[in-house]
Amino acid sequence: MGMMEMMEMSPRVKITELQLPITGLYDSIFPHFDGRVFHGTDESIHDILRCGEIRPNLLNQYPSPYGGYSSFFKKRGCVALFDYRSTTTEHFKEHYSKCMPTYPAKSGGVLAYLFVSNSVYPDLLPWTLWKEEKTWSDMIVPYIEIGHRGPITLEKIEEILLVLVINDPVKKGGKKSLDDELVDLIHRAFSDPPPSKERVSDEMLNDPNLGHFWRNAYALRKLLEYEWKMAKALRRTFEQLEQAMKTDRKEE
Helix, strand or coil: CCHHHHHHHCCCCEEEEEEEECCCHHHHHHHHHCCCEEEEECCCHHHHHHHCEECCCCCCCCCCCCCCCCECCHHHCEEEEEECCCCCCHHHHHHHHHCCCCCCCCCCCEEEEEEECHHHHHHEECCHHHHHHCCCCCECCCCCEEEEECCEEHHHEEEEEEEEEECCCCCCCCCCCHHHHHHHHHHHHCCCCCCCHHHCCHHHHHCHHHHHHHHHHHHHHHHHHHHHHHHHHHHHHHHHHHHHHHHHHHHC
16 A cells, blocks of 8 residues: 555544655755754654554564663653754754754655654653653753653544655756755765775766765765764763662662
């Protein structure tokens, strides 16, 4: 059964479809986010439509495009939501980039956003519960992430936004500019597996500028990989320290 057929079987809900280039995607969709609360997903929208509700992912039974296997709300049987009702505040500006709704975007992929109706707002759980419980090892995005205990049925969804992500259009004339080539090279450098000469054209390698950009992009990837490993090691150290402190308190 196709997506549109499933939607026809779902409760009456506004469907908005967009086709947008991957560059500047967040800024293009932001007017739809602003002032609202919503759940983000990708092709998994099929599963939501099939079962008629957004379900908590307590046991990791559903693939999550945003990761978050140690998510504070997920571990408490909640559906995690983006809270974009206060996008002009300094708190929002400080934290929104830590988990952007367009994070899972890929060319040719689909993003889906389910906007909850105002009637759900009184049931939403604030991110400050994380502070109250002091579960520092759990992941949360302050001021942006909120939760809903239990599933959210489609009757409580006022709009579904479907976004087909497309490649950036080639500039008029059919030939990519140097900036476009650089973007392509950076995409290659951060792809998996790492870039190799076979994956970069001879024309790119022979161009001194492009060859320089390619090497820099690859070096940047290796640096980020190293920093990510260091961050994970640091987090493990903090978790061990926290556990040791708990043990000491029990012995006292």
